[in-house]
Amino acid sequence: MRRAVIKGVGHYLPERVVPNAEFENTLETSDAWIRSRSGIERRHFAAEGETTSMLATEAARRALAMAGVDASEVDVIVLATSTADLTFPSAATMVQNALGMTNGFAFDVQAVCAGFVYAMANANAIILSGQADRILVIGAETFSRIMDWTDRSTCVLFGDGAGAVLLEAAEGEGTPEDRGILSTDLHSDGRYRDLLYVDGGISTGSSGVLRMQGKEVFRHAVEKLSATAGTALAKAGLAPEDIDWVVPHQANIRIIQPLAEKLGVSMDKVVVTIQEHGNTSAASIPLALSVGVERGQIKPGDLVVSVAIGGGLAWGAAVLRW
Incomplete structure (x- = not known):
């Protein structure tokens, strides 16, 4: 059976640290x-002039x-972001250009904080279909540009920051x-749009700032995350x-700790x-994947669940096995 296996991982963080x-x-x-x-x-x-695609490019490199793969050997770039440099073209094509990759194709996925899981699901499907053999999957954001200070x-x-994995x-x-990748599980429900959104865009003529009903988001988070993790594990024949x-x-x-408890997993x-x-x-x-590998936590053969x-x-x- 054809699988999409992680062959490399990397991350990049802007120099400015804000305590x-x-x-x-x-x-x-x-x-x-x-x-x-x-x-x-x-x-x-991010520094002034340091864009989402720049962060993504460094993580991808x-x-x-x-x-040990050259950019010319990559077939596809899938970039998850809600803070692309421009309305269009996609930030993924900017990364493609920065890497000197003239073959294949590149596109963005926009599912806000769930974007990387959505991007992995899309990349996995492309590999399983036989349409590509190597895909860079990147998550990159400059959320500091859409804050109400x-x-x-x-x-x-x-x-702000970026992380990338190379699937092969x-x-x-x-x-x-x-x-x-052993399984993925995706959901959305537009009834809850007003719980977390940016109050700008094409229809308003401004980029807007982030608005969130924190207590309501928290109320949905733990239940929905534990349920989707359970479904994805079941799809893979795992527990x-x-x-x-x-x-x-x-x-x-405060979301991560009760999530671990509901899954019956130690915070360790x-x-x-x-x-x-x-x-x-x-x-x-x-x-977090890249840091987990860097710390020596995630090792080959480990079963990893991301939500x-x-x-x-x-x-x-x-759900994936490293």
């Missing part, structure tokens, strides 16, 4: 308040380097022991006790990076 204390100068907040309500200690912000409930939560077609036995690592969207430690088996990066939306899962939920609402899960 919680920096917000104390402009907002009625504190380092202790932010930590206690989110688990976040610091985040990275590092994933290619780990895999007077809203302490949102602007302290988000950061390989032959498996068609069993849960195969390496590669929560088979999990080696949960690599969740890094939205809030959860890759957590939110304290260093904040919520980087579609970039958070590939960032995410974002505006839409859109949510989903991916």
Whole structure:
């Protein structure tokens, strides 16, 4: 059976580090308040002129380097982002150009914080169909550009960054022991649009800023994430006790901890990076995957479950063996 196997992973973070204390100068907040309500200690912000596609390109280069693959050998780029450089063309084509890749095709996926899971599902389908053998899947965001800096409930939560994986077609036995993506599970429900959105776009003539009903998003998050993880595991013929690592969207430690509890997984088996990066939306899962490998946590043969939920609402899960 044809499988999409991760051959390389990489991430990139802007140089500027913003600790919680920096917000104390402009907002009625504190380092202790932010930590206690989110688990976040610091985040990275892109420099002036540093775009989402630039962050994505650097992460992609590092994933290619780990895999020992040249950009000319890549067939497709799928880039998950809600903060593309321009309305069009896609940020993915900008990455394609920056890498010097003149073959194949590139496109963006927009599912907000669930974007990377959606991108992985699309890339997996392309590989399984035989349309491509190597695909760069990237999550990249510059959410610092869509913040309301007077809203302490949102602007302290988000950061900028990028992560990338290189998927490559390989032959498996068609069993849960195969390496590669074993299953995906995607959902959305537009009835909940107003819980998390940006109040700008083509229809308004401005880029807008992020608006969120945090308590309502939290209410949906744990139940929906645990359910989609269970469904994806069942599709792969696996169960929560088979999990080696949960690599969740890094939205809030108060979501990650009860999610682990509902899955019956110890926090020792959860890759957590939110304290260093904040919520980087579609970039958070590939960032965490790359950091998990760098730390020596995720190893070949490990079963990894990734889950995410974002505006839409859109949510989903991916089960893969490293």
